[in-house]
Every structure is written in structure tokens, then in C-alpha cells.
Amino acid sequence: SPKTNNMSDRPQEQVTIMSLDPGHFHAGLIHKSMYPQVNSTVYVFAPEGAELDDYLMRINGYNMREASPTAWELKLVKGDDFLEEMISKKPGNVMVVAGKNDRKIDYISTAISNGLHVYADKPLVINQAGFRKLQMAFEEASQKDLLLYDIMTERFEISSILQKELSMIPEVFGELVDGSPDNPAITKESVHHFFKYVSGQPLVRPNWFFDVEVAGEGIVDVTTHLVDLIQWEAFPEMVLDTTDVKMIAAKRWATSLSLEQFKTVTGKTEFPEFLNKDIKDNVLQVYCNGEMNYTLKGKHAKVSVIWNFQAPEGAGDTHYSMMRGTKANLIIRQGEEENYVPTLYVQLLGDQQEALKETLTVTLQEKYPGLGLEKLSEGEYKIQIPDRYHVGHEAHFSQVTAQFLEYFESGSMPEWEVPNMIVKYYTTTKALEMAKE
Known part of the structure; x- marks a missing residue:
């Protein structure tokens, strides 16, 4: 089938994950397994607090478990200017984000503007204003040959x-x-x-x-x-x-x-x-x-x-x-x-x-x-x-991550993925608008 976002002419890169403000347990779940094409060093940019502690504890638990333990090494940058820090240091090429949904689209737009691929927990947006920003983010991602993908475990x-x-x-x-x-x-x-x-x-x-x-x-x-x-x-x-x-x-x-x-x-x-x-x-x-x-x-x-x-x-x-x-x-x-x-x-x-x-x-x-x-x-x-x-x-997270990595390696997604993500968020945000009338 015809492909969009053709990145196949670039050198094969390894995926290095930057986890931004991991505020939902899904941010940790994608690390329950390791993946051959993903760097074992994960860069974490986040404010201090219970959510970060929970994320670190979860990954440490995967590293310490008896049966097939993982070997993630976390490099941590803590502080309230976590987004600026991630953008200025840019030690990785894929931003993972799962947490507060109201600001997620701004994180995503910033990442795309700065040449980063995005792998994000759902929902990417929670209202029509966010949906309009998402359309622009997909537009820019397409121009820059970047992947923007949401985690559809189901x-x-x-x-x-x-x-x-x-x-x-x-x-x-x-x-x-x-x-x-x-x-x-x-x-x-x-x-x-x-x-x-x-x-x-x-x-x-x-x-x-x-x-x-x-x-x-x-x-x-x-x-x-x-x-x-x-x-x-x-x-x-x-x-x-x-x-x-x-x-x-x-x-x-x-x-x-x-x-x-x-x-x-x-x-x-x-x-x-x-x-x-x-x-x-x-x-x-x-x-x-x-x-x-x-x-x-x-x-x-x-x-x-x-x-x-x-x-x-x-x-x-x-x-x-x-x-x-x-x-x-x-x-x-x-x-x-x-x-x-x-x-x-x-x-x-x-x-x-x-x-x-x-x-x-x-x-x-x-x-x-x-x-x-x-x-x-x-x-x-x-x-x-x-x-x-x-x-x-929980196992679906490694399956959908493997799918994302496959898209990353081939340098493209099937042509229906992006338009259908747009249709999906149009549908949910339109429903909210109507329910509130």
C-alpha cells in the first residue's frame, strides 16, 4: 500500500527514548519489556514529586524482578523547566509522554517543532481547541518526516x-x-x-x-x-x-x-x-x-x-x-x-x-x-x-511499542494511520462539544 512519511533514505538510527513528565502509569508500562532496537538508556525529564517517584519505582521493579528482568538505565533531569531541558539537551530522538492530558498537545507540538518523533499515551487531545493544534502538529510532522503515534493497546x-x-x-x-x-x-x-x-x-x-x-x-x-x-x-x-x-x-x-x-x-x-x-x-x-x-x-x-x-x-x-x-x-x-x-x-x-x-x-x-x-x-x-x-x-503495551518501532524502522506508516487518528480525535472532541451544549 502507498506509504506516507517516507524516512527510508535516512541512516538507520537506534531509538533513544526521552520520557517527558511521566504522570501516568502507562509511561512505565512500555518499559516492562526491552526491545532490541531501543537504547537501554532512557532520559527522563520531569518535575520532582510522587508521580516521578512512582515511575522510577515501577521501572526499578522491572529491572529487579526475578523472571526476565529488564536492564533500563535511567538518566534523570529533575526540575520545573523539564521541557526546556529536554529540548536544549535532546539526548534522544523519540519523546514518550503519558500524563496530564490538558498540556500533552503542547508537549507534542514542541517536540515535533524540534525534530523529535512522538510516541504518546492516549488521549492526545481532550477538546476542540486541542484538536486544532493536533491537526497542525500532524501537518508539521509530515513535512519533517517525523512519526507522531498514539498508543492503541486495544x-x-x-x-x-x-x-x-x-x-x-x-x-x-x-x-x-x-x-x-x-x-x-x-x-x-x-x-x-x-x-x-x-x-x-x-x-x-x-x-x-x-x-x-x-x-x-x-x-x-x-x-x-x-x-x-x-x-x-x-x-x-x-x-x-x-x-x-x-x-x-x-x-x-x-x-x-x-x-x-x-x-x-x-x-x-x-x-x-x-x-x-x-x-x-x-x-x-x-x-x-x-x-x-x-x-x-x-x-x-x-x-x-x-x-x-x-x-x-x-x-x-x-x-x-x-x-x-x-x-x-x-x-x-x-x-x-x-x-x-x-x-x-x-x-x-x-x-x-x-x-x-x-x-x-x-x-x-x-x-x-x-x-x-x-x-x-x-x-x-x-x-x-x-x-x-x-x-x-499490560502486555499490550510492548505489542503496540513493537508496532511503533516497526513503523520507525521502515520509515513510514500505512497511509490510513494519520488521517484516521485525526478522524478519531475529531469524533471524541466533537462529542464533548455536543454533550456540553
């Missing part, structure tokens, strides 16, 4: 991969229906929790995480993954344009956090002053929930995200998705019945069981050996996915 989740694969087999799926706002062609919903365990430890969230002006509202944050999956599954490898998106309806609502709950998840003893704007009767109102209905190239899509304080005992974050075809529905559930493991179901609308069987036992075996099929009831099947494919959220 494309590596096996049930989403197989939902996409099955939707591309006309004998089983037919084609994606147009749907309606009440019955969309493609639905993605996810439920998250403020309090949870990561790498076996209770996750301590920074207090700015609960300020939607800094972290972004729910409708522009987690939805980034869901909107991305919709584009990736419904229009695989197709170049999309913002004119393909029609936002129909969007809404937002708050989750209430008591001071007790806030203390549990942040370790702080009281609400910080900057959250006063969101406190009613000593209860914090966090606008972390949202829902959007839109069409993409005429296909109806629905995305929703909900944040609760804590999952019930034994439960976890959940994901629900449905793709409706003319011949079958492909449904992902991740509830109690599935032991909170994403599980793919197929509902046949006709009698194409033979085609489904052949797809799983023959067509997909080469790429995904070991897949099976369990009949549940008439026309209802569960796809049996061997455990080894369920690598988990």
Missing part, C-alpha cells in the same frame, strides 16, 4: 482482533448493516474503576486525575480506544476523513466520590483546592461518564464509557461490543459469566454454521492456531480462544 486484544477478522469474512458475517441510533451497526461500551490493582499493587492515582479539565472528561479519554476500534474494525485499512463523521447525540454525567473514597485512591488527606469547582456538599462530582451516537460513512456507531469507584469483589473492568452483520452478529462480553475475560460470541442469523466452522478450523488456524467453536444454542456460538492469547492489558 488493537492487540484477541477478542477484538477476532471480531474484526470474522467481520471480514462475507460467508459468515455478510456485511456491516447501516443500523440506527437505537440499534447501531457497531457498539462499544466499557466500564472502568478508579480503585484497582496494577502489577499486584493498589493503583494510587494522582489527584489531578479527578480534575476533568486536566485529565479530560470520560467522553474524550477511554472513548479514544473505542472510537479507534470502530474505525479499525468497520473500515479496515481505509483512509477516513472528518467529513465521514456525523455526530447525532452525545451526553455526559458525573460519578460521585466521597472524601473517604478520594483518600483511598489518591492517598491524600483532603480534596485539593483546584477541585473545589467540582465539589457539591463535600462530594466530588467527576464528569468521567459519557455516551455518543454518530455515523461513520453512514454506519451507526455508539460508544459509551462509565467509571465506578471500585469493582465488586472478584470483578474487573468490563468491555461490551457488538458488530451487526447482514448474516451474523459478533458480540464481545466480559462479565461475571465470562470470569471478566473478554469473550467472543457469534449469533448466526441464517444457516451458515458450516462456513463458521470452516473459518475457525481452517481459515484462521494459520494465524491463530488452536481456535475452537462451542455451540451454545440454535445459531449461538462461543469462540474458544486458548489462554495463551489472553496476554492482558
Whole structure:
């Protein structure tokens, strides 16, 4: 396929990472594995504080672990002028950024202006003003042959991969229906929790995480993954344009956090002053929930995200998705019945069981050996996915990093990646604008 950002005429460089103001645990997760083409020295530019300490502790934990320890060497430049320091010293060629989402686009724009590639945690932007800056950053990156890429871990989740694969087999799926706002062609919903365990430890969230002006509202944050999956599954490898998106309806609502709950998840003893704007009767109102209905190239899509304080005992974050075809529905559930493991179901609308069987036992075996099929009831099947494919959220970070490194080495990205990132952030920020009207 035609490529953009052709950098293949430059000498092969090693990737040297500069981690800027790592304020989210995702900044550390990409270092859970090492990569042959990445320099083991990582340059960290950050203000002092608990977030930096957490990042350093996380990487030190990877270096010290018993099983296949990493060997990262961190070179630290601490202080409030971390951005200026990174730009003036420039010891690396790729900036990694994960943290406060309100200023992320300014970090990104500065990096691109100074000739640096950018590998950034989602969301790149959290409002329409940020979106306009992002368009300019992509424009400049293209002129300078620089990569600007966001970390889309969910494309590596096996049930989403197989939902996409099955939707591309006309004998089983037919084609994606147009749907309606009440019955969309493609639905993605996810439920998250403020309090949870990561790498076996209770996750301590920074207090700015609960300020939607800094972290972004729910409708522009987690939805980034869901909107991305919709584009990736419904229009695989197709170049999309913002004119393909029609936002129909969007809404937002708050989750209430008591001071007790806030203390549990942040370790702080009281609400910080900057959250006063969101406190009613000593209860914090966090606008972390949202829902959007839109069409993409005429296909109806629905995305929703909900944040609760804590999952019930034994439960976890959940994901629900449905793709409706003319011949079958492909449904992902991740509830109690599935032991909170994403599980793919197929509902046949006709009698194409033979085609489904052949797809799983023959067509997909080469790429995904070991897949099976369990009949549940008439026309209802569960796809049996061997455990080894369920690598988990944390492992997806090394998979998406490997993808970025592949793009870096080849000097280009497939031509749909950048336009579709632009469409994705246009969609999320447009939904927020409409939800606030």
C-alpha cells in the first residue's frame, strides 16, 4: 500500500527514548519489556514529586524482578523547566509522554517543532481547541518526516482482533448493516474503576486525575480506544476523513466520590483546592461518564464509557461490543459469566454454521492456531480462544511499542494511520462539544 512519511533514505538510527513528565502509569508500562532496537538508556525529564517517584519505582521493579528482568538505565533531569531541558539537551530522538492530558498537545507540538518523533499515551487531545493544534502538529510532522503515534493497546486484544477478522469474512458475517441510533451497526461500551490493582499493587492515582479539565472528561479519554476500534474494525485499512463523521447525540454525567473514597485512591488527606469547582456538599462530582451516537460513512456507531469507584469483589473492568452483520452478529462480553475475560460470541442469523466452522478450523488456524467453536444454542456460538492469547492489558503495551518501532524502522506508516487518528480525535472532541451544549 502507498506509504506516507517516507524516512527510508535516512541512516538507520537506534531509538533513544526521552520520557517527558511521566504522570501516568502507562509511561512505565512500555518499559516492562526491552526491545532490541531501543537504547537501554532512557532520559527522563520531569518535575520532582510522587508521580516521578512512582515511575522510577515501577521501572526499578522491572529491572529487579526475578523472571526476565529488564536492564533500563535511567538518566534523570529533575526540575520545573523539564521541557526546556529536554529540548536544549535532546539526548534522544523519540519523546514518550503519558500524563496530564490538558498540556500533552503542547508537549507534542514542541517536540515535533524540534525534530523529535512522538510516541504518546492516549488521549492526545481532550477538546476542540486541542484538536486544532493536533491537526497542525500532524501537518508539521509530515513535512519533517517525523512519526507522531498514539498508543492503541486495544488493537492487540484477541477478542477484538477476532471480531474484526470474522467481520471480514462475507460467508459468515455478510456485511456491516447501516443500523440506527437505537440499534447501531457497531457498539462499544466499557466500564472502568478508579480503585484497582496494577502489577499486584493498589493503583494510587494522582489527584489531578479527578480534575476533568486536566485529565479530560470520560467522553474524550477511554472513548479514544473505542472510537479507534470502530474505525479499525468497520473500515479496515481505509483512509477516513472528518467529513465521514456525523455526530447525532452525545451526553455526559458525573460519578460521585466521597472524601473517604478520594483518600483511598489518591492517598491524600483532603480534596485539593483546584477541585473545589467540582465539589457539591463535600462530594466530588467527576464528569468521567459519557455516551455518543454518530455515523461513520453512514454506519451507526455508539460508544459509551462509565467509571465506578471500585469493582465488586472478584470483578474487573468490563468491555461490551457488538458488530451487526447482514448474516451474523459478533458480540464481545466480559462479565461475571465470562470470569471478566473478554469473550467472543457469534449469533448466526441464517444457516451458515458450516462456513463458521470452516473459518475457525481452517481459515484462521494459520494465524491463530488452536481456535475452537462451542455451540451454545440454535445459531449461538462461543469462540474458544486458548489462554495463551489472553496476554492482558499490560502486555499490550510492548505489542503496540513493537508496532511503533516497526513503523520507525521502515520509515513510514500505512497511509490510513494519520488521517484516521485525526478522524478519531475529531469524533471524541466533537462529542464533548455536543454533550456540553
